[in-house]
Amino acid sequence: MLELWVLLLLLSCIARKIDKECTIKEIPIPHEWYQPGDLIIGGIASQFNYQVHEQTFEKYISHEMFEFTGMVAKFYQHPLTLAFAVDEINRNPKILPNVTLGFHIYDTYNDDKMTYRTTLDLLCKLHRYYPNYECDTKKNLMAVIGGLGSDTSFHMAKLLGRYKIPQLTYGSFSSEDKDNSKPPSFYRMVPNEAHQYVGIIRLLRHFGWTWIGLFAENNNSGEHFMQEMEPLLFQHGMCTAFKEMIVNQGRWNTRENLINLLSNVYAALIDSKVNAFVLYGESMTVISLTSFLYLGNHELLENTSFRWVWVMTAQVDFALGAIQRFWSLEFFQGAISFSVHSQDLLGFQTFLTNIKPNWTQGDEFLKDFWEIAFDCMLSNSQETFEVDGICTGEEKLDSLPGPVFEMHMTGHSYSIYNAVYTIAHALHAMYLSQSNRRSKMSVGKRDGLHGLHPWQLHPFLQRVSFNNSAGETVSFNDNKEIGSGFDVMNFMVFPNKSYSRVKIGKVDLDALEGKELIIDDERILWPSRFNQVVPVSVCNDYCQRGSQRQKKEGEKFCCYDCVPCPEGKISNQKDMEDCIKCPEDHYPSKDQVECILKTISFLSHEEHLGIGLVSFTASFSIITMVVLGIFVRYRETPIVKANNRDITYTLLISLLLCFVSSLLFLGQPTTVICFLRQSAFGIVFSVAVSCILAKTITVVVAFMATKPGSSMKKWVGKRLTNSIILLCTLIQASICTVWLAASPPFPDLDMQSQKREMVAECNEGSAIMFYSVLGYLGLLSLISLTVAFQARKLPDSFNEAKFITFSMLIFCSVWLCFVPTYLSTKGKYMVAVEIFSILASSAGLLGCIFSPKCYLIILRPELNKREQMIRRMK
Known part of the structure; x- marks a missing residue:
């Protein structure tokens, strides 16, 4: 129904009958502040005034009477800033020379219908409005600034977009909750609100x-x-x-609505x-929230034990209405707010x-x-409300408290200031372009001004760039937004x-990664209950070091239990x-709060075990x-000769090398x-075992050769023994050579076998x-054992088989x-086992083979x- 009403008004505005007498009854005109000029900038100040159904509180709040109708004085800085900027430009001969900028400012009364009405009023007439008639001189409107809120701005855009009149908004709000496609005439004097979302996340982290x-406010923007x-x-x-x-407040219509709102907000806080x-x-x-708290329990506003940290978005302002001007804002002490970037301007x-x-x-x-x-x-x-006295007219704005009026330029006012200058620079560029194309046109003459249309301003607005x-x-960036970022303020x-x-601090998403949010913690004033310590806001206490989170069933993941870390973590x-x-070269401390570097462990000559093994060696x-x-x-002597001296010497030398x-x-x-380690061990042991095998085979061949007609006599002698030792040793040496050539052992650190130590060891390279080296040595040993066992019953005087x-x-x-x-052994004890x-x-070979001979x-x-040995043979 509202859209149909707008369409009818729009049609009536298009119909022009200038020569006819205006006979239709005049529609009441809302508050208007205007300044004439050759070119007009329109301004619609959303929420400049606010209205509430008075009967809501008169009927249901018995202990107090409230009057909630009137102007929010603090927002009066916005139109004053526009007037200040226009005045600067009109006095500046370098911008739009011989051209006077004018402006019209309308209030929307925080009402959708009034937003449409004032927008049409700005478009269609100067002082009075008659449907279907245009009875006044047409304004030369070139651009509109507004509004502060999302609803106001988008309602305006529906009408201004039809005429392609540039609209520059100065409030920070999201456009995604409205039409997916923004009107082409829509410009933002503030950064994209999505930057605030990132800033809030970075701040919380x-x-x-x-x-x-x-x-969030109960509207489309809040839902978004x-x-x-x-x-x-x-x-x-x-x-x-x-x-x-x-x-x-404009939507507090019923007692049930008010009580429900009070109970929900109050309960959430308490x-x-x-x-x-x-x-x-x-x-x-802030006005609405403060009213909630005051109506719910005004002592809550004064109780310092009920203090929290508020993180507020840029559109929220610390303002109070007329009836609330004596309320305290200490409830918001220490609040952190994102603010549209601003600077104090000279003058x-x-x-x-x-x-x-x-x-x-x-x-x-x-x-x-x-x-x-x-x-x-x-x-x-003509007002009848109760006041303290008569105004002298000499009152000073700088004597007013901040919630009523601020002397420092706010972020929204700074955006309005930049918006006026943006329009002026774009107009100046457009005039220069027109004058270049039409050399006869004078920039300052009215004939030239009347030849300009608002839609012609868009290309110049998109390219505008200046220093204020x-x-x-x-x-503007490619999205028709100012990309200066947001300031972070402490209240x-x-x-x-x-x-x-x-x-x-500040939020700047164009900064280097990690620098998008800059915060100076030392400058923050926290609410008094936190004693200047950074507040903690978690579902439960932080898990201490040495423990980790464990999710609680049925609750959000931020609510958890704390359990000790698993072993090794x-x-x-x-x-x-x-x-x-922990890294492989570290191990957890006893309380599992840090990783300690493992010490390097190896079997040293200086420790007790090493000393013992060296002593035995x-x-x-x-x-x-x-x-x-x-x-x-x-x-x-006969015993030494009988046991093949060369093999005996070789065996003893190899045993010495084994030790x-x-x-x-x-x-x-x-x-x-x-x-060298494993290959030397394998070769010298192969020599020792092959010597024992050669001695055993020599005994067997010698006894077989004593039999009449035996063909074994040709095998008796050094050739057989030397061949056995050489062949057996060469096989082991070949295995070791292939090993060392293909995948040789190398120094390594075993970080897994010991919890607190890194074992310095030789990685075998190829297991x-x-x-294979050990297997060949074992095979050689088994052959020697088998041969010696078979020869154990030969005569004792010449036979070593039993000892072997x-x-x-x-x-x-x-x-x-x-x-x-x-x-099954780990660390340096593996080395000890091998030694x-x-x-x-x-020692077994040395003792069992040579101790009986040394005894004799x-x-x-x-x-x-010799005689004794022969006698024993007989």
Whole structure:
């Protein structure tokens, strides 16, 4: 029905009958402030006045009477700023010379119908309006500035867009909640509101607030804000404790409506654990919220124990109406608000100071503003409401408290100032372009002005770029928006009910990554209950270091329990979602709050185990050398001769090398040691075992050769033994050569086997080749054991088979036990197991084979004679 009414008015405005007498009854004209000029800038100040159904409170609030009809004095700075900017331009000979800018300002009364009415009124006439007739001189309207709120701006755009008249809005609001396609004549003097959403998220993350309460004005913009913010909060690990819509005073229509609103808002504030609230709204939202709290429990406003941190969007302003001017705003002490960027302009405060009730005849708002702002009555006033006295007309605006009127230029006023200059510069560029094309046209003559149309201004507006009087560059981006970002302000209230806003940071999405939000924490004044400590707003207490979150069933993810970190993990920060695993070269501390660097561990010569193994190695090496010395000294005795001296010497030397090779396994591994360790061990042990095999085969062949007609006589001698030793050793050497050539061992750190140590070891390079060396050595041992066992019953005087059998049993037993023990041992003890196996098997061979011979040579020399050996054979 509203749209049809607009269409009828629009049609009546198009129908022009200038020569006819106006006979239709005059429609009442709303408040208008105008200044004539060659070119007109229209301004529609949304929410300049506000109206409420008085009977709502007169009927249902019995203990007090409220009058909620009147002007919001604080917003009067907006039209004053427009007048200030126009006056500057008209006095500046460099912009639009010989052209006077004029303006018309209308109030919408916070009403949709009045928005359409005042927009049509601006389009169609100068002073009076008659449907179907145009009875006055046509204005030369070139652009419109407004409105402050989203509803007002989009209602205006529906009409202005039809005429392609440029519309420059100065309020921060979202366009997505209206038409998906913005009118081509729609320009924004503020950054995109989506930048605020990012700024809010960054701000909440900066202070670690994850449990958030959302308040939004109950309109399309508020609903859009809720729809956008909740997913963003979720994506960044935050949750909403509640979401409440605030109805502005103009829509408090019934007692049930009011009581329901009071109970919802009041309960959300009192019963919640939230310490951080995000408030989205428009210029009247603080008035509505303060009224809610005052009506619900006015003591709440004074109680310092009920103080929270409010995060407010740029459209919210700290303003109070006439009846609320004596209420305190301490409830919002410490609030953090996003604000449209502004600068104080030279001469603006002087301009405000000189304002008097009779400063201009065209300002129909000034009388109402003066009486409401100073709570007095002008001598010619017809108002009947109760005031303190008569206005003298000499009152000063700078004596008013901040909630009533501000002397510093607000962000919205700064946007209006830039909007006026944007239009002026665009007009100037358009005139220059017209004059270049039509050299006969004079820029300052009215004939030329009447030839211009508003739609011609768009190309120049889109390209406009200039520096304002504050030295800041003003230009539109591709989306017809000013991209200067938002200021972050901190709200400070003083005992005299005045307040100030301190800039503590800024939001600039064009900055480098990580610098989009800059906050100076030192400048923030927090609510008194927090004692200047950053407030905490979480569903439950932070999890301490050493623990992690565990989700509570049936609740939002921001509500959780705290459980200790699993073994092997730490949490070095508070409130971590998951514990982290330490790097391989670190291990968790006992309280699981930090990772400690593991120490490098290896079997050293200096520790007790290493000293013991070195001692055993030295002892066995000395014994071996003593035995070798005995056999060299008594090399001409029958026992030494009978057991093949060359093989005996080779065996003793190889056993000595076996003992010495164990030292390669001590100390921190190096590239050379790793390269030699296993191959040297494998080769020298192969020599030792092949010597034993050769001795055993020699005994067997010798006895077989004594039989009559035996063909084995040709095998008796050194050729057989040397061939056996050489062949067996070459096979092992070939395996080691392939191993070292293809995948040689190398120094490595084992970080897994020990919790607090990194074991320095030799990585075998190829496990297959390593076990091939051991396997071949085992095969050689089993062959020697088998041959020795078969020859154990040969005559004792020449036979070593019994001793060899016993020694090989020990040798095989040691290395059979070695494999499972080695695989089940970790760290440096694996090296100790291998050294012990080397020493034990070598000592077994040395003791079992050579101790009986040494006994005969040293202690029973009488038995070490040829006659005794022959006698024993018989």
